[in-house]
Amino acid sequence: MPEMSLEDRARVFSALSDPTRLRLVEILASEEELCGTQIAHRAGISLALLSHHWKILSDTGVVKRERRGQKQFCRLDRDALESAFALVWPRSRIQTKL
Amino acid sequence: MPEMSLEDRARVFSALSDPTRLRLVEILASEEELCGTQIAHRAGISLALLSHHWKILSDTGVVKRERRGQKQFCRLDRDALESAFALVWPRSRIQTKL
DNA sequence: CAAATAGTTAAACAACTACTTGACTATATG
């Protein structure tokens, strides 16, 4: 993540601003990777609704997806989060450099 | 910040999800404290619009305000941010304990 | 009290968002 505009940083926070999506992200924060069906099941939502939120999380760069066969595996992109958090939460950037 | 519900954490991110408000927060992240007129001037917005966004930032706990005479001084509440970020960005909590 | 500074509030509008349902596409397997 070289540079993110104010709008792009706001879009990352917007991706985290819905309880359903925040739950998805928090689930992913505690796992290496999960496929769509697993995520939907853990979050207790339909696949259609996951697909809707998944697109938003992907478009904003909060998660990365990779197709393997029928399934798509998903993981957090911590660099994107860090870029968005940097100016609000400087400590995270400074301290992760340790 | 003892415990924050999923909804409350989402509300913090929602407070940061608008470019205008994110700018306000980033301005405050680089200063000890500022009064409303200073903030509005730096952000290039009207006082009426600041007041609208200021309420959202206060209600979600992202900033704390204190009246001194005519002016209200405002500063970030980093504990509230940390509580919201914790499950998404575990490193910030762990590392700030160092 | 009068005037200036600092901030609030309500109304109105346009734009956006989450969710459900049902039909659709893609990949793997028997």
Place this chain on the structure above:
DNA sequence: CATATAGTCAAGTAGTTGTTTAACTATTTG
């Protein structure tokens, strides 16, 4: 090819949000 699994997409509805304008309140100072 048929079936099952995995996920997408479009349409519709209901609710929310950001901004402007203009009038209003609160506090300080002359």
